[in-house]
Amino acid sequence: MKKQFLETGEIVTTHGIKGEVRVYPWCDTPDFLTDFKHVYLKKGEIKLTVEDARVHKNIVIMKLEGYDTIERAVTLRGQVLYISRSDVKLAEGEYFVQDLIGIKVIDDDTGEEYGVITDVSQTGANDVYTIKNGELEYLIPAIPQVIIDTDTEREIMRIKPLEGLFNPD
Structure with missing residues (x-):
C-alpha cells in the first residue's frame, strides 16, 4: 500500500531572523519543493502552510506560517518534511x-x-x-x-x- 505522506527533505537550520528555514531537499531538484502550499511534519500529523519558498543553490529557503522569529524556527531544526501524495501530479513515466x-x-x-x-x-x-x-x-x-x-x-x-x-x- 502506498503511503499518503512522502518524505521530501529535512529542515537543516534557520535562515535569517524572520523565521525562515533551510530545507535540504530529497527530490530530483530543489525547485520541486517550491510549488507546495502545504508541507507536513511527523509523517503527516502536523500540517504547515508555506508562505514562501525559493531555491538558493541546492537548498530551499522556506517561510512557514506561524514561524515568524528565529527562536520559533529553530524548533524545526532536524525535522523531516513530508508532502501529500494527493498534492503531486507526476508526468507519465515518473515515479516516487x-x-x-x-x-x-x-x-x-x-x-x-x-x-x-x-x-x-x-x-x-x-x-x-x-x-x-x-x-x-x-x-x-x-x-x-x-x-x-x-x-x-x-x-x-x-x-x-x-x-x-x-x-x-
Whole structure:
C-alpha cells in the first residue's frame, strides 16, 4: 500500500531572523519543493502552510506560517518534511522512489523473476536500479531500452535486459 505522506527533505537550520528555514531537499531538484502550499511534519500529523519558498543553490529557503522569529524556527531544526501524495501530479513515466523499492523485476520475454528493487541511484544521465535476489545484486539502467513497463499498483516492473546484464558469460 502506498503511503499518503512522502518524505521530501529535512529542515537543516534557520535562515535569517524572520523565521525562515533551510530545507535540504530529497527530490530530483530543489525547485520541486517550491510549488507546495502545504508541507507536513511527523509523517503527516502536523500540517504547515508555506508562505514562501525559493531555491538558493541546492537548498530551499522556506517561510512557514506561524514561524515568524528565529527562536520559533529553530524548533524545526532536524525535522523531516513530508508532502501529500494527493498534492503531486507526476508526468507519465515518473515515479516516487519509495514506490519503486520492493517491486518485482521480471523479464518481459521469459517471465523470469530477477529479484526486487532495493535502491535507486541518480547518476546524472539516468537512474540506476539496484536489484537484489538473495545474495545476488544487479544494477540496471533506467532507460527505455531496458524498462518496458512499470506497474507500481501491482508492484511489477517488466524489463528487457541488455546482453550480459544478468549472465555475464
